[in-house]
Amino acid sequence: MNLTITDGVIGVRPPVTKPHPGFLHQVGEERFRKLVDDHYDLIRESDIAFLFPVNDEDDFNQAKKHAADFLLQISGGPDYFSQDRGEPQMVGRHAPFRIDDAGRRSWLELYAPLLAALVDEGVDEAYIQSFWDYLDVFSIWLINTPS
Numbered sequence: 001m002n003l004t005i006t007d008g009v010i011g012v013r014p015p016v017t018k019p020h021p022g023f024l025h026q027v028g029e030e031r032f033r034k035l036v037d038d039h040y041d042l043i044r045e046s047d048i049a050f051l052f053p054v055n056d057e058d059d060f061n062q063a064k065k066h067a068a069d070f071l072l073q074i075s076g077g078p079d080y081f082s083q084d085r086g087e088p089q090m091v092g093r094h095a096p097f098r099i100d101d102a103g104r105r106s107w108l109e110l111y112a113p114l115l116a117a118l119v120d121e122g123v124d125e126a127y128i129q130s131f132w133d134y135l136d137v138f139s140i141w142l143i144n145t146p147s
Helices: 021-027 029-044 057-074 080-085 090-094 101-121 125-141
Strands: none
Touching: 021 029, 021 125, 029 057, 029 101, 057 080, 101 125
């Protein structure tokens, strides 16, 4: 497994491939949501916490839910995100936030150990890699501020 971070450039949108549906199948929805919750718990104490509503518990929990719903949907699960919030349009939804490559890297670095730990839970490394590859490439799309 190779959880490296690709260099991101503002305005560049490389081709992105959705995660293999086997990732969601092996992880399951409940564990998938826990993965996102754990990621957000790390964000709360990180250098990118200012990008998230960490001081409002209800808003923070809603952000977690929206993130999990989106990632579940993009991984082949139910379309919870679209049912609740409409079309994803993630670039537009993230436009109000100042996201630079350094912040993107921090966000990804917080995911890496959580994903690596899934190997010990029996999740196929190729499926984990496909989820990582999606996060790595798609997050480049969200960079909207020079570093």
